[in-house]
Amino acid sequence: MTAPFAPLPPDRASHFRLTMFGTVLRLGEMAGCEAPDFLLPYLDEAAVLWGGSLPTSAQWFGAVKAWAAGTPRLPFVTLGAGRPAPFADLLATIALIEEDPRLAALVEGQVGFATVGGLTALWRGAAPGADAAAVRDLLLEMVAAGLLAVPDPAAPRVDWQLRLANPIHDLLSGATPRMEGAALEPNATLPSPDSWIGEGDPEALGAMLAATPRLLLLVRGPRHNGRRTLIRSAARAAGLDVLNLAPGLLADPAQWRVAGALAHAADALILTELQPPPGETVELPPHPLFDGAVGIACGAAGGVRAPGGTATIGVRLPMPEQAGREAHWRAAGAGALAARLADLSLTSGNIRRAAAGAAARATAAGRRSMADGDIGASLRDLRDAGLDALARPVEADPPPEPLRLEAQDQAEFEALVLRCRHREALGAPGGGRGVRALFAGPSGTGKSLAARHAAAALGKDLYRIDLSATVSKYIGETEKSLERALSAAESLNIVLLLDEGDALMARRTDVASANDRYANLETNFLLQRIESFDGILIVTSNDADRIDPAFARRMDASLTFRAPDEIRRHAILGQELGDHRVSAALLQEVACRCALTGGQLHNVALHARLLALEAATAIGDAELRRAIVREYRKAGDYCPLKLPLAAVG
DSSP states (O other): OOOTTTTSOSSHHHHHHHHHHHHHHHHHHHHTSOOOGGGHHHHHHHHHHHTSSOOOHHHHHHHHHHHHTTOOOOHHHHHHTTOOTTHHHHHHHHHHHHHOGGGGGGTTSSSSOEEHHHHHHHHTTSSTTOOHHHHHHHHHHHHHTTSEEOSOTTSOGGGOEEEEOHHHHHHHTTSOOOBTTEEEEOGGGSOOGGGOOSSSOHHHHHHHHHHOSSEEEEEESOTTSSHHHHHHHHHHHHTOEEEEEOTHHHHOHHHHHHHHHHHHHHTEEEEEEEOOOTTOEEEOOOOSSOOSOEEEEEOSSSEEEOSTTOEEEEEEOOOOOHHHHHHHHHHTTOGGGHHHHTTSOOOHHHHHHHHHHHHHHHHHTTOSSOOHHHHHHHHHHOOOHHHHTTEEEEOOOSOOOOOOOOHHHHHHHHHHHHHHHTHHHHSOTTSOOOEEEEEEOSTTSSHHHHHHHHHHHHTOEEEEEOHHHHOOSSTTHHHHHHHHHHHHHHTSSEEEEETTGGGTSBOOOOOOSHHHHHHHHHHHHHHHHHHHOOSEEEEEESOGGGBOHHHHHTOSEEEEOOOOOHHHHHHHHHHHHOSBOOOHHHHHHHHHHOOOOHHHHHHHHHHHHHHHHHHTSOBOHHHHHHHHHHHHHHTTOOOOOOOOHHHHO
16 A cells, blocks of 8 residues: 555645544544445545555544644644644534534534534543543633634533634635734745845844744834834744734734634734834733734834733834935835935835835836836825824925025025935934924914925925824823824925924923823923934924923924015015006005015915906006905904005095
8 A cells, every 4th residue: 555645735735634534534433333425425535545445543643643744834733732632633523514514413413513512422531531521621712712613602501503713714724814804924925034124133033033932023113114024024034924913903802812823823923013102001912822923013102011921022123224225226126216216215115115106107108117207206106094194295386485584594494404405414323313493483474385495495295284183182192193193204205394383382381280280291292202203393383482492402493484574575575466567656665564474465465366356457556455454454453554645535
């Protein structure tokens, strides 16, 4: 007789098939009667696989064990290791009945399903120490561990209908496990440690995972910066599969039980991404079966704690330096453009996303390589859900109107742009490259306009934080929203604008109530987060005196915007009016008498243009006077213009 099972490949599907045939033989022996007709095809196929007359079930399983020797990650072997008999037999019996419900007749005397009572009666006494209580306890442990599902938990335990959890059945049978919010990556499909670019050593981390199976690998850094890739590469080096989990599965006990059982059976590292808010710690739930490696990708804030006895290895992944960014661009196919694109401060993941988008544009245009236009369009398309929910892009078109500052203020503004442009060279390696600027002054003096000019000069998109979506009446929610917005902004090549910043940066007060205490905590968080911010942040304020002095000390640049003087008002008004027929005398009078801000002059010109359109004429003295009177009326103030002679007469 040839060696049994020789033609079968040593994989999960073959092992499952052989285990099912062995269980059929075992159940037939235990029944002690002539095999029913529906069992005959199974016995015939088993005889073909054996290569001769049917053996005993003990001989069959002995041959299966020899056949499977040296084959890693066979779920039945993993689940049965270290477990008392008949753990694996119970599991195989339930799986067999799911494959063919007719086989339930060998267990229950009826068809359709296995029950706690039927399995206990069948398998008690089948192994030393396996009395009825021990068998029942094993079944209940399988349920608690997520291996088995019970459709009606409210029924008496003896009548519980037992089924394998669907992802467990998929894994045992050699199929790809299907579970919402979970995806199993085989080891061979994980990124090779040799392809890793950046800080961290996947080979060294893989050695730690192999030496210490019960390990929490905590990788901190900006989003889209290779945190998950590093963990997956380390798992590849350690010979582990990876089970990717949505964060919500950790908070759902039923789903976590199944996910943990799946990871244990697959010999997989569990990988998920957590974003605990500042001052909070996420407790990873224990699992009755899974006791392996966990990889967590998270930001700089918050804490993560594993169950007791779990070793923790922490790794910080800063944004890549210029050399690293160039390597990522080259690896993504940017070619000769890589050296120039390395000047863009982007995370490694966003580089890959931008390059993929540019390559798609080039392919659609019938070109073999990406061009500058493809890169630029792809960079503009980069979006982050965490940022989009809390900030709005300030459109670059049309270009901002001229920024008219006094000479000293203009020099300070240009120094800020230079600081932003060379912030990487000035910052400390691995971080400290953030630039924070405060634009203070009355409303309408050009603070937001200056932010647009700064973004345009740097070639970056400008995003304005939406305070209505950020500030919350619920304790701690404002800090969470700000953390999401700032973290997302750090990973993109943008300028972030916090308009009306004094609403969030108010002076801390003496604690007289719980509201004061929580308001101070909010201010303290923002102080710390702005100091650690690694991007470009511009804060505007109409009343700088309301801002806590500690914020001013953390600002790298501070510009004070003043209402324009007569000369600047004359220039602004002429620019805003465009083509007009306003007399030079009236323009001079408005500039000298009307102490309006640039924003108010913009409103005046807009209303004058509206009046001229209605009258089908160019803007004249009458339209300008009416627009100015309206602007003063809006402000509840008296218009200082002299009445025209016709009105006096």
